[in-house]
Amino acid sequence: MTGPEPTSAEEAREAVVVAALRALDLDTKTRLLAGQDMWSLPALPVIGLSSLVMSDGPVGVRGVRWSADAPSVALPSPTALAAAWDPELARRAGVLLAQEARRKGVHVLLAPTVNLHRSPLGGRHFECYSEDPYLTGVIGGGYVSGVQSGGVGTTVKHFVANDAETDRFTVDNRVSERALRELYLAPFEAIVRNARPWGVMTAYNSVNGTTMTEHHHLVEEVLRGEWGFDGVNVSDWTAARDTAGAANGGLDLAMPGPRTVYGPALARAVRDGRVAEATVDAAVRRVLRLAARAGALAGAEPAVTEPPAPVDGAALAREIARRSFVLVRNERRVLPLRPRGTVALIGAAARDARVLGGGSATVFPARTVSPLDGLTAALPDGTLTYAVGADPVTGPALDDPGFTVRAVCRNAAGEITGTRSAPGAAVQWMGTDLPEGVTHDTLDTVELTGTYTPRESGRHTFAVKGTGAFTLTVGGTTYYDGAQRPSQDDPSGTFFAAPVPRAEVELTAGEPVEVSLTHAVRLPEDLPMKVVTFALAHSGPPRDADELIAEAVEAARNADTAVVVVATTERVESEGFDRRDLRLPGRQDDLVHAVAAANPDTVVVVNSGSPVELPWRDEVAAILLTWFPGQEGGAALADVLTGVHEPGGRLPTTWGTLADAPVTQVVPVNGELPYSEDLFIGYRAWDRAGRTPTYPFGHGLGYTDWAYESLETDGTTVRVRVRNTGERPGREVIQLYLSPAEPAPDRPARGLAAFASVEAGPGESAEATVELPRRAFEVWDDTTKAWAFVKGSYEIFAGRSITDRRLTAPINV
Template identity: 80%
Template sequence: MAVTDKARADEAREAVVEAALGRLGLDAKARLLAGQDMWTLPALPEIGLKSLVMSDGPIGVRGVRWTADDPSVALPSPTALAAAWDPELARRAGGLLAQEARRKGVHVLLAPTVNLHRSPLGGRHFEAYSEDPCLTGAIGAGYVIGVQSGGVGTTVKHFVANDAETDRFTVDNLVCERALRELYLAPFEAIVEKARPWGIMTAYNKVNGTTMTEHHHLVDEVLRGEWGFDGINVSDWMAARDTVGAIGGGLDVAMPGPRTVYGAALAQAVRDGEVAETAVDAAVRRVLRLAARVGILDGAEPVVAEPPAPVDGEALAREIARRSLVLVRNENAALPLKPNGTVALIGAAARDARVLGGGSATVFPARIVSPLDGLTAALPEGTLTYTVGADPATELAVAARGFALEAVCRDAEGTVIGTRSAPGGLIQWMGSDLPDGVTHDTLHTVELTGTFTPRESGPHTFGIKGMGAFTLTVDGTPYFDEAQRPGKEDPFEAFFGAPVPRAEVELTAGRPVDVSLTHVVQLPDDIPMKVIAFALAHSAPRRDPDELISEAVEAARNADTAVVVVATTDRVESEGFDRTDLRLPGRQDDLVRAVAAANPNTVVVVNSGSPVELPWRDQVAAVLLSWFPGQEGGAALADVLTGAHEPGGRLPTTWGSLADAPVSQVTPAEGELSYTEGVFIGYRAWDRAGRTPSYPFGHGLGYTDWTYESLQLDGTTARVRLRNTGERAGREVVQVYVAPAEPGTHRPARWLAGFAGAQAGPGESVEVTVELPRRTFEVWDETAKSWAFVKGSYEITAGRSIADRRLAVPINV
């Protein structure tokens, strides 16, 4: 669409918005700004407005139901997407998610997360892209463009400095203005400029004394004023705390409902003279603008009238996964695997794959391809063996494999009033999402009931996740019949808290037993949303760890190559809590050392969403980072291990030990968390501290070799020529860094200015260009409260990582 055509379309939508706004009374306007339930805003038929539906992302579209009955495509984690260093791939991912949203009747995706990896202990880092604002902004912009090109809105989150989970509802993050501007606000600013997002989500935390849902300076003056953002500002769920403070701080929508600080409370504040109705009008205008853009306001032409061509979700999930795999070590060309060689696959995560992170990013794919599945399909019959080796799970997990369950709802008299299938042991019913015929007024108990068929004989442990009164029965015997209390005062404890063991039962492999978990539903009247959330948890018999490792060692000794898959668990990486260390859980480090001692050709696949310590990394032949690889992760892993495709990823964040990490603090002191490191996080901080990480930012190997031939500057355009000097086609990520000649103590030694992908066949050369924007040479002047262009001498470098810089040229600006 030509610029003039787009401008006319925007003007036409604005005219419809203004006309609709003019027909609304105060009560209707205030009601529109408050969630009517967990995921939606109310319809206003009097102006032709349908209900606006929102849904969690960022790796899939869950819809309004949190259940495996409504499956979703599950893409790799955001850290994986960023590891591909390809904004165009991010755009394609967004396009697929728009397709999924349309299929599920969703108008707005609650994504992407563009907070930074300030500390490696951040429990939710798998849901964010990178430690670097330039890379984060580029990938986030691609994602937003992709989603919105499908006619679905985005809410870039969490604005701002929501970089850890500890005390996230109340923490006051103290961040100097320069660090805010140069680091934490920078990805949001870049996405607003490049992608024009239709929404943004404000965070739970405070920044410098003011809660983000009431932060007039950052929302109205910076986001809207300086940057020109014209979309909606929606609260994170349950983040809005004060009616007058929120509307004065630029918050448009308070979620979820029906109890919020808006609605009737906002209308009354206007009548009491505490809030100007013009402030309400401004918020309503932005909501109606969003409704017009997504096509749910009568008379307004949606931005995307015809959806783009359909996308093959499984194929794209597989492509993203293999392009995100980062090969950080490959001694003696251990990978790709030699044709027809024997492979010993080892690790619990190789069989029961962990493909996504815990928390609100969770979706339920229709299928999951594990590493065992992928390699079984890819390797010749008879060349692959499998052993467990070591189980990373040290706690119970939600009941899944072997369970056949349904949820039975009863009223206070015990009469069945509704049922719903339960593919797993998790119940999460929010708002009006209840089984047919069931209401909150009539519901008294929910029973998860069915059978469990164990695959191992021995003592099986059953437990409960959730709060309230429960009765647990296994094979006809009641084991628990009392109340379970929360471990901490957190409104999301039922979602993110640990399951509690309540029964140990001796079972026989292959013999089904009846299981039942009944929960008495008691929802206080004053809660902001009605949520029924609990789970039946289970763990199989725990075999002797030394025996399991011995079996793995024997299998490795008899194979040409040992492939060990190690992993974190959802009790290590999840929304709701931060990590306490960077170690792999269980005996996995011992497993790797033992296998490597038995077979020098050991390949380790690390299945984690963010950095873990690899104390054995120099003892193995190859290390491949798979992140949380999404539903097709096992197929993608087989593609890369066999050499059908090369690993395409580069590190979006530094990997190193916690002891060496320059920034690690995530726990507030007396409610405050001081970002005392200023602008020195990630590789900037490692450089400043003079420490060498395990693997540096930007690092990643492929299956071919590259020679960097020339770097030329044409003004502020860097032109890099490189040649594929290997024996197969490949893709290289050319990274351009800027280093001031005299950084002093207040500027990093160097920082990422831009990057570009290069593809070439054997012997071919290719040239890429990387623009160096003006901001590359600016710093935030806290005295003048503006950007200052820093003249002087700089070195522009091009290379493969922050530590592997191949070419350099000086520049004076």
């Protein structure tokens, strides 16, 4: 299948691309495909090509600097964006990120992530949207359209079946073709057909025996051949392993550069006859097309000549957050909070907010509004108290505000060659991103030096994050002089490893102490990407956990309402590893049990990017899921708790216990991970197993009530009328599920077919008109290797979740 007919502007742009390609020799072409450093491609002045710059996303645009001194707007996590069930909101998020990219000189955003929530143990699920392929494709399509409307490219990732982190570089995921088509490829297909992304990123893993950077069938025959994708295929960083295999498999860019399997190695492969030069030309043409679209190729009119109007990043981050919050329980309508009632805010996570997930999705906002900040500003003086209660962080934490340090670079002679600020007491220098005057050839040591100011007196712990040789000195005493070794084979392991405690020091509150951490930089010559990364971490004097809980209980007992904020940490949810369980870390569950026993009006705010177990759910009055809510999360939380806005979210994935979860296998056996559940993941699997989750897919409450009055359909168009029967305005997400009248054993009992949202005031009615996509009636036929339209009788359900189905009507096709 081919894509849409090109416009005259596209044809003119393509003519410039073809002319530029003809001007390049083989060595220049293969050098372009290898990249020039961590984040960019080389400029080629001979054809008017500027250097194309890429950046990680998806919640912000970090740029080429991995540091808090290059701040970015931080939006809520992708799970939060999907929880809003609003593709237009996703598009607006994309517009903002395009604005951020242009501000930072970025041409291509390495986002969105549209892999599925196959198992709740997936460590990177906060960076994906949903367990449902249709919802993922719709939200991802909105995001891509928004980013590219700002003249910035996207790379939809990770193609394909990159649904867990364990052994992600080597795992061979064994997936049936039907499951690939109906589940894992489906979001990519929808986005390619409907949003026309300028790029796709291929994953580290293998699928059915072939690594994705060499998967000719899925890349050349499916992605490009069937779907008409005309963009660039870039590898995940260091994923490309074989020159001829990657080139012949359809990989255009092997990143990061310049030491990849492309460049001189690709030129030799062409000259040796292992790769046709026409294959290289096709890849270069796609790269030049990307550059032309992004305005980086002279003589070619960019795809967007006038970017959209400026967006207020903080305001949009706050709006997305409050519209993503999912109220899953609200007994006795304890929310919104009573005016002028007293509130006990409890939890370390209320003071030190977790606003985003760990790994390459990390950005550094200029400000972060914690729940304590947000409620302090929103509630009348004298009505709010705070108690720590329990801390989700067990061990030293990064980014402690008590550090005031800078990074000092020295050569082998001990001479200072450069300095740079080091916010968060961290160094993360990638590729050529080094302080002015410093090169990898001359860099011998980096010292983090400055002071730490404690906020409590007592015994403090300092820890080192990183691999290699370190010397740690606190208050003039050297506590550690040795080497730390990586704990895993993943080249990215240094980024994700926990800090190692190395010093215990008695300190006095408010009195600064000198600290120094010196790292001897020893980077192997053959390293594919040169990265200098390490950090100082800290934990304060330990408090008795029972004593902290007792203090929280007393605060709760003396307040009208107790609001407990519980959270995961970057050691629980992050790129680089999968979860071992779904429990909240530390003593947080004990805290909630105790507070709920002291105050029946206990509200629990769950600050996690993906499902956690809620063993106290029947003991508390209300539960609000806030995901990783981005930089304005605390302000949005105050908006929702006080009733200025209603919580607008619905669950994009099923929440349940690990014991009941139908799909839990994420660890390969002998290098292979069989997707033996086939089509049955998420709510499909819960349905088939006959198990009742804690909260079902699509569930979410507001501050008003809705009556479903009528459902009409002609088989392709569905009209649903609802009425707001409550006392305040509200928004309702109308969900449509299609079910075969006689489902086959190998076919899910029902699936999300479409959805729409409406708004209405008290007593008002609203109607949604929704077109059912043809794909809702199709299955993949393994015999014919094609989509088959399944005729027969169906039922269409309209409701508030997969289990809360209010209206039904028959459909015959």
